[in-house]
Amino acid sequence: MSNKKRLFIILGVVILLAVIVAVNLERQSGSSVEVTVEKVKRGTIVQTxxxxxxxxxEMEVKISAFVAGVIKKIYVKEGERVRKGQLLAELDRERYVAGLDRAKSTLKSAQASLKKARADYKRMKQLFEQNLASAADLENAEANLMMAESQLEQAQASLREAQDSLDKTRLLSPIDGVVTRLNKEEGEIALGSQFQADVIMTVAxxxxxxxxxxxxxxxxxxxxxxxxxxxxxxxxxxxxxxxxxxxxxxxxxxxxxxxxxxxxxxxxxxxxxxxxxxxxxxxxxxxxxxxxxxDSVLYVPIQCLTAREVSDSTLLALAKKERRKWRKGSKETVDQTVAEVTGETGAGASTRKAEGENNTVEVVFVVRDGVAKMVPVRTGISSDTDIELLSGVKEGDLVVSGPYKVLSKVLRDGMKVKIKKEKPKLGGSA
Structure with a gap:
């Protein structure tokens, strides 16, 4: 093969490669991506x-018996309204009436014993003063008096306990409400334990x-x-x-x-x-x-928000621009903006680092004159459908909202886009 022929072949390959590169560049620079957009609106965002x-x-009371016994009578039905203090049910009272009678009898006996002990002590004291009784006899009389007083106190306590047990056979409603559940029937046994509830009914x-x-x-x-x-x-x-x-x-x-x-x-x-x-x-x-x-904040649909790597030189340039824009504000606002945009310092950076997102920032793509401009933003609260934007956009801006694949992976700053027209809804006006 001659040198001249070889030269023509090389030139042909170079020209072909140049044409391919030119076509690709033209395709990248001249073609547009079809997207959907949403307007940046001002309104109210409610986070839930x-x-x-x-x-x-809110108030529900489980009625249990504090004493054991057979349920003799239930005075209410499920669903019935009751008043505070109303009688709901009654247990068999016979054994508790008998217990109260025994306590009363014991109290009378204790009172009689105390009366006798006081008289014995008084008489023994007089004999002691007349040297007719020894000191030991006086001490015994005094001890008997103290014992009788103690027995009287015990009898009084037993009487109160017996009366309390009898009173507890009557179950009263502690609140105004409705009987929401009946767990027992007449004739069943109420266990009456203070440590393990045996619920008879519920009032709410x-x-x-x-x-x-x-x-x-x-x-x-x-x-x-x-x-x-x-x-x-x-x-x-x-x-x-x-x-x-x-x-x-x-x-x-x-x-x-x-x-x-x-x-x-x-x-x-x-x-x-x-x-x-x-x-x-x-x-x-x-x-x-x-x-x-x-209230009265800028917001867009949540799907308009996406993320890009910080290492992107274009994004870094936009981040610097965002910083210059916010320099007119307070230093705290500027630092917070830069920290959230670049992930350098601050609470936002710490959060992203913990979540494994320290190399990304949140951005939206604003469409102007058929070109998508990537804009770093700061976000606020969000509802189920929308998210608040604190910086980077203004009311009325057109922001790319989809398709998801284009927005999350394909779209780049400066890329030409074509806004997809929504199909008219059936029954709507032309």
């Missing part, structure tokens, strides 16, 4: 935490209800006593009740310990502020607790 649980009365105040909801450990740190809440009860469709957090448990409830399904929750009690006549104990409910609310 959700939990599920059961409806229960259904005017004050609450939801005892299970909230995930990662969300419960956002909840505070007094937070407002929305309550939805499965049995009451299309009904939303108002609620308020009244109590947050300090101990966790863990299910599936040591398994892949391990879940750690905390019980949060939400009082029902707007009661419903059909609300019943035991109904399943979902609570949405409002943990934060920001």
């Amino acid at each position: 935490v959700s939990g599920t649980g059961k409806v229960q009365p 105040d259904l005017r004050r209800m609450e939801v005892r909801a299970q909230v995930d450990e990662n969300d419960v740190v956002l909840v505070n006593v007094g937070n407002p809440a929305k309550i939805e009860v499965d049995a009451l469709p299309d009904t939303v009740l108002e609620g308020r957090v009244t109590e947050i448990a300090h101990s966790a409830q863990t299910r599936g310990l040591g398994t892949a399904e391990e879940v750690t929750n905390f019980e949060v009690r939400v009082a029902v502020v707007t009661p419903h006549p059909k609300l019943r104990p035991g109904m399943s409910a979902t609570v949405d607790i409002q943990t934060a609310r920001h």
